[in-house]
Amino acid sequence: MKLTGAEIIWECLLREGVEVVFGYPGGAILPTYDALTKYPQIHHVLSRHEQGATHMADGYARVTGKVGVAMATSGPGATNMVTGIATAMMDSSPIVCITGQVTTSAIGSDAFQETDVTGVTLPVTKHNYLVTDVADLAYTIREAFHIARTGRPGPVLIDVPKDVQNAVTEFVYPEDPIVLPGYRPAEGATDEELEQALALIREAKRPLILAGHGVIMSGAMRELQAFAERTQTPIALTLLGKGAIPEQHPLCLGMMGMHGEAYVNQAIQEADLLMAFGMRFDDRVTGNLDTYAKTSRKIHVDIDPSEINKNVRVDVGIVGDLRTVLQQMTPKIEPLKHDDWVEQINEWQDDTYKRDIINRPAKNRLYAAHVIHDLWEYTGGKAVTVTDVGQHQMWEAQYYPHERPQTLVTSGGLGTMGFGLPASIGAKIGKPEEDVWAIVGDGGFQMTMTELGTAMQEKVAVNIAIINNAYLGMVRQWQEFFYEERYNATPMVNPDFCKLAEAYGIPAIRVTRREDIKEAVEKARAYTDGPFLIEFAVEKHDIVYPMVPAGADLDDMIRRPSATPDMV
Amino acid sequence: MKHTLTALVENKPGVLNRVVSLFRRRGFNIDSLTVGRTHTPEISRMTIVMEGTELEAQKVEKNLFKLVNVIQVDQLNGKPTVSRDLALIKVAVNSSTRSEVMQLCDIFRARIVDVSRDSVIIEITGDERKIESFTQMLEPLGIIEMVRTGVVAMGRGEHRLSPEGYQPAPTSNGKTYKSVL
Numbered sequence: 001m002k003l004t005g006a007e008i009i010w011e012c013l014l015r016e017g018v019e020v021v022f023g024y025p026g027g028a029i030l031p032t033y034d035a036l037t038k039y040p041q042i043h044h045v046l047s048r049h050e051q052g053a054t055h056m057a058d059g060y061a062r063v064t065g066k067v068g069v070a071m072a073t074s075g076p077g078a079t080n081m082v083t084g085i086a087t088a089m090m091d092s093s094p095i096v097c098i099t100g101q102v103t104t105s106a107i108g109s110d111a112f113q114e115t116d117v118t119g120v121t122l123p124v125t126k127h128n129y130l131v132t133d134v135a136d137l138a139y140t141i142r143e144a145f146h147i148a149r150t151g152r153p154g155p156v157l158i159d160v161p162k163d164v165q166n167a168v169t170e171f172v173y174p175e176d177p178i179v180l181p182g183y184r185p186a187e188g189a190t191d192e193e194l195e196q197a198l199a200l201i202r203e204a205k206r207p208l209i210l211a212g213h214g215v216i217m218s219g220a221m222r223e224l225q226a227f228a229e230r231t232q233t234p235i236a237l238t239l240l241g242k243g244a245i246p247e248q249h250p251l252c253l254g255m256m257g258m259h260g261e262a263y264v265n266q267a268i269q270e271a272d273l274l275m276a277f278g279m280r281f282d283d284r285v286t287g288n289l290d291t292y293a294k295t296s297r298k299i300h301v302d303i304d305p306s307e308i309n310k311n312v313r314v315d316v317g318i319v320g321d322l323r324t325v326l327q328q329m330t331p332k333i334e335p336l337k338h339d340d341w342v343e344q345i346n347e348w349q350d351d352t353y354k355r356d357i358i359n360r361p362a363k364n365r366l367y368a369a370h371v372i373h374d375l376w377e378y379t380g381g382k383a384v385t386v387t388d389v390g391q392h393q394m395w396e397a398q399y400y401p402h403e404r405p406q407t408l409v410t411s412g413g414l415g416t417m418g419f420g421l422p423a424s425i426g427a428k429i430g431k432p433e434e435d436v437w438a439i440v441g442d443g444g445f446q447m448t449m450t451e452l453g454t455a456m457q458e459k460v461a462v463n464i465a466i467i468n469n470a471y472l473g474m475v476r477q478w479q480e481f482f483y484e485e486r487y488n489a490t491p492m493v494n495p496d497f498c499k500l501a502e503a504y505g506i507p508a509i510r511v512t513r514r515e516d517i518k519e520a521v522e523k524a525r526a527y528t529d530g531p532f533l534i535e536f537a538v539e540k541h542d543i544v545y546p547m548v549p550a551g552a553d554l555d556d557m558i559r560r561p562s563a564t565p566d567m568v
Numbered sequence: 569m570k571h572t573l574t575a576l577v578e579n580k581p582g583v584l585n586r587v588v589s590l591f592r593r594r595g596f597n598i599d600s601l602t603v604g605r606t607h608t609p610e611i612s613r614m615t616i617v618m619e620g621t622e623l624e625a626q627k628v629e630k631n632l633f634k635l636v637n638v639i640q641v642d643q644l645n646g647k648p649t650v651s652r653d654l655a656l657i658k659v660a661v662n663s664s665t666r667s668e669v670m671q672l673c674d675i676f677r678a679r680i681v682d683v684s685r686d687s688v689i690i691e692i693t694g695d696e697r698k699i700e701s702f703t704q705m706l707e708p709l710g711i712i713e714m715v716r717t718g719v720v721a722m723g724r725g726e727h728r729l730s731p732e733g734y735q736p737a738p739t740s741n742g743k744t745y746k747s748v749l
Contacts, residue, residue: 122586181639182578
């Protein structure tokens, strides 16, 4: 069968099971867009900016576990994707980006809309390709999907010059196994590694599991719970690890790190064995490395060999797929009891004021923590939440417990403001049956609010909660703590978000009192014809407690002020 | 201390760029990097010499291994190894110093490969220390210019780096796979 390169792209995407592509057309990718008319099985979502398209693909990938696909033209189209690609890279999200490129003969001549896209994206992709021969196209696309979804997942970019899209070749889909001699994702642990790990586990009196995104990506939720229960080991979660175990599970302590609860960080500091499962000791979870977890021995299981001993020296490093490793490990360990240790952590837990915050009187004020807590209550704790970056993101992590994996989508590693709205659109398209909520700040929302147009055009029934404190709240918080309250460049004069929504034909409600939250949330949930927007006008000078100042010791936290009715 | 790593990589344009970009963005300090083809045309071999701790050398090794185009990586430190560096050195000579230069070449088993009226080019092969002591001896005579290839290294005897059943991928047209990067 003779096909053009453009047609081969769609044929290959179909064979990868792609149903939706997020993108934005332009000159150098036009042959591919033109060929799409022959493939009605694939739905194209027109974003309003290429960054939005990559975040949508990312959000789609994170809730479905499938590879998200984004498409853009050469030059500015491709460079606009860079933030989205870097976001996916830092959070190991599997996306494939296909970009048009100027014709092969024009490459290197500074042609119109030419950029060295494989050069630009080299440090922020797991791998990338420039395809200069149409005969390589099918193989390359197959390799790209394989690399994106296997091992430690990540973004892969394929740059396709316009003449390659137009070139005609005999299309035979390659059925033979993928040959990638330099790419061999790890599988399980060796017997020796298992024995070393088991010896440490048997000796431990105060063990603690640090569960990260890897648990969810390897699908090891059940295995994690079984292992933790068998060894009676408490679990602390990273931000992206939320959902690795139901947060109401008695062994689940909640989030660790900079804005984790103090007792979680204290448990890390006082444990005698840390088992890091699919997490990478990011500086936001360790604080000062010189004083981090000095009393414990450490086992680290990660699929990426370069993560072992990167930030924290460990006693046993196991490179492997977490699910496989836990399946190997759990049957080999006899049931263990750590009642005293669990009791001790529970005692520390009583010492924090989280409950008091939730119950503190609102007194006609609207606190963001209340908004998130009530949102959790009125969505039955079952929503898929997609956050932006900043204070609201941390409040979400603190006050919205997640019971299932793939129900929190957030930019953890790169901390990309503007991620929330487009990622929520991708998430809702990927899981239309879920109650998807974009929880965004007024700052981040305005970075990509242009994607309201996409949500409108596609009638994506995502609920958008803007936590509006008229500040770049997290930066303001740092200014309050560390820059003597010089609130420079953080106050925001915002538009009327409800009127903005109205311009897009999106129904919107402004909430200013706690007692109005319920009705607004119920209205949003009942409306399924398209997006729904709620603006929560919250307290301007609120703070995310507790907090480990950047670079400070993990247990040196700025704690919540003790609960008094009048505290702010 | 110095660490020597050696890697087999796919011989594709752009692979060197991937390796160098990795070193730059991870902040690895590289003394020298050499690359050239092997007896298998699709595979090139790199020798990398770096300054750093054992832990840093491990980080370089693991990150190299992560690159899709890198087939094998090995650290040669502590293993029996042959390592060689080649230098071309242009030295100023006159009638009174020429014989001294020739004597030094004899002692160091270097060769004079070009002679002109007031200079010679010397070729010397050896490990880094030998080349360094040779240049120290030549310095008073006047080194005009110098170029070195950087270290190439190979494990002795049984210690070998093999691509483990490497085969180039075919394309749908049956040609050899070539991706231009």
